[in-house]
Amino acid sequence: MRTIFLHLHPARVNETAIRFNRTFGLGGMAALLIVVQIITGVLLRFFYSAVPAEAYNSVVFLKNEVLFGPFIRNIHYWSGVFLLLIAFFHFLRVFLTGAYREIRKVNWLFGLVLLVLIVFSNFTGYLLPWDQLAYWAITVSTNSMGYLPLVGESLRVMILGGKELNAGTLQTFYTFHTAVLPLLLLVLVLYHFWRVRKAGGILIPATTEETEMVPVMPNLVFREFIVALVLIAVLFTFAALFNAPLLEKANPAYSLNPTKAPWYFAGVQELLMHFHPFFAAFVLPISVITFLAWTPFLEYNEAPNGHWFISEKGAKSAETTAKFAVIVTLAGILFNEYVLNFEMLMSPVPAFLSNGILPLFILLGFMAGYYRYFLKKLNLSKAELIQAVFVFLIVAFIVLTLVGIFFRGKDMALTFPWKL
Ligand code: HEM
Incomplete structure (x- = not known):
């Protein structure tokens, strides 16, 4: 365990850099949520079927018949929502403390890519239950893509695999959601971490650079552990109290209003x-x-x-x-x-x-x-x-x-x- 932490962190860290109000632990929380997404996603895959005739029923089966099925589905749903919000807050904190410039500028760009990947992970997952909400939300979103000049309509047809949502769209979204995007996210997050270390840790106010260096264990690792426990507790509470939405089965002939x-x-x-x-x-x-x-x-x-x-x-x-x-x-x-x-x-x-x-x-x-x-x-x-x-x-x-x-x-x- 010690070696794992020391690969992610240096042996000693600046005492100012690890204060909670420097980062609010947002980057670490985002990383933890990606792990939660992947674990719960793998569990959901055991029951989910990515063909239009079966997708909806497989989610209903998971909800009604599988032990802890709704709870796992809710955790997956809420951790996706939390991940988007927390990555967005992390992006705000980085910008508003000026950490997007100089030695950190390439990491800022990779951060932007990560944010886009998180949006698309959520977006591709949205379609999978194949209910009315999913079907029509993806329909309006992909319709607006058609407004892009010159390439818009061809891009829309390419993404949907046809003029409107069909079995191919579900397959494509499923592949991106469960394989391509998680893999890209994992690789880029590791690279992102490496660049934080390469920049000498996070940016701290110039006047505090002289503050004491303390061993990473337990000083930082203990704080990360507390943040992780609180995040998991909040996530599980949400998952226990609020169900992920599921309307009736998708009906291409009847749009939601x-x-x-x-x-x-x-x-x-x-x-x-x-x-x-x-x-x-x-x-x-x-x-x-x-x-x-x-x-x-x-x-x-x-x-x-x-x-x-x-x-x-x-x-x-x-x-x-x-x-x-x-x-x-x-x-x-x-x-x-x-x-x-x-x-x-x-x-x-x-x-x-x-x-x-x-x-x-x-x-x-x-x-x-x-x-x-x-x-x-x-x-x-x-x-x-x-x-x-x-x-x-x-x-x-x-x-x-x-x-x-x-x-x-x-x-x-x-x-x-x-x-x-
Ligand atoms: C999957 C999403 C992300 C994860 C897991 C992640 C993780 C982290 C972690 C753990 C740190 C160390 C300090 C901290 O906790 O704040 C960090 C720093 C940083 N992140 Fe992210 N991040 C993500 C997305 C982003 C985004 C969206 C941006 C901006 C567009 C960004 C830009 C940066 C930069 C520039 C730093 C260095 C900040 C500094 O030196 O103060 N990251 N990230």
């Missing part, structure tokens, strides 16, 4: 309600991904200092930007829904202009105004400015996702689930 994409794509689906599909499904997501991948390679005036939000000024600009992003996103959604719909108003004008370029320019105008009248006055460094853009994008994405999940009802109209 509303037909929603899986929750992690609800933000993109919400964007599709407001922007021309070319912008919602292509321009905006690709711009955000490019921004995330490109930021470590910019020239900055100073090295990352490892402090949360860089400085007090950085924290202030991040806080105000977060509020600005909530207001602009909510106001944009409500305005487009209830006050003015550019596409309808300017109906002879191609939707590409009225519902694409025009709202995009309005949004950029708001951002430019915010920069000129607020951010510029703070005289931010380049890293603080990039951080403000990051915060804007993340908060806007979270607001869109929450609206898509909780406030879209029948026919995807805005609804308020709770009486106000």
Whole structure:
């Protein structure tokens, strides 16, 4: 056991680096959840059958007839959800402590790949129960892929193995979900860990580098053990209390209303309600991904200092930007829904202009105004400015996702689930 831990960790670690509030143990939790996913996934495979005629019934059998079947299925479901959330929080913590730059930039890129792989692991798993929820969520998500220019439709047909969901789609998703993606995840996580060690451990504030070095055992390993136990306890409690969803068997002739994409794509689906599909499904997501991948390679005036939000000024600009992003996103959604719909108003004008370029320019105008009248006055460094853009994008994405999940009802109209 000692050797295993010493392969993953150095023999001595900086006392500051292992404080809980440095990392919140998020990377370690993500790694543990991948292991839980694989173990429970292997157990589920004993009963699951990946052909449309049998898939649904095999899940029902597992639920009703197999000892601990529902519990294992629930753990698998919830650990997938937790993994996405925890990897997302880890990604936020890495960015907001400045650990995405310099010696860590390649690891940041591999981290982004890991995040995409986790999304696709969840996505491919979503189809497997072959119930109404799975069938229609995957149908709307793959339909939006068709909006990509030039290659969109061919890509959709390639992924589905036909014009619509069929037995081949289930086979492909099953192979990716149970073999290709877990293998890639395992290999990349090990590489990710190796690069953390190669960078000399995690980034800590420059002023604390002199703090004491302590043996990894028990100092770090004991803390990891506690975090792992708490995570497992929370996961098992969720699995005992809340069942993974299973509606009736998939029926291609009868669509659900509303037909929603899986929750992690609800933000993109919400964007599709407001922007021309070319912008919602292509321009905006690709711009955000490019921004995330490109930021470590910019020239900055100073090295990352490892402090949360860089400085007090950085924290202030991040806080105000977060509020600005909530207001602009909510106001944009409500305005487009209830006050003015550019596409309808300017109906002879191609939707590409009225519902694409025009709202995009309005949004950029708001951002430019915010920069000129607020951010510029703070005289931010380049890293603080990039951080403000990051915060804007993340908060806007979270607001869109929450609206898509909780406030879209029948026919995807805005609804308020709770009486106000
Ligand atoms: C399967 C998902 C992932 C696992 C298992 C994982 C695991 C870890 C672990 C254990 C660490 C050490 C410190 C910590 O616990 O925070 C770490 C650090 C790091 N991770 Fe991840 N990670 C994952 C995804 C990501 C993502 C999505 C990103 C960003 C796009 C990322 C970027 C980084 C970087 C740059 C570091 C170095 C941070 C520093 O030096 O402070 N990782 N990761």
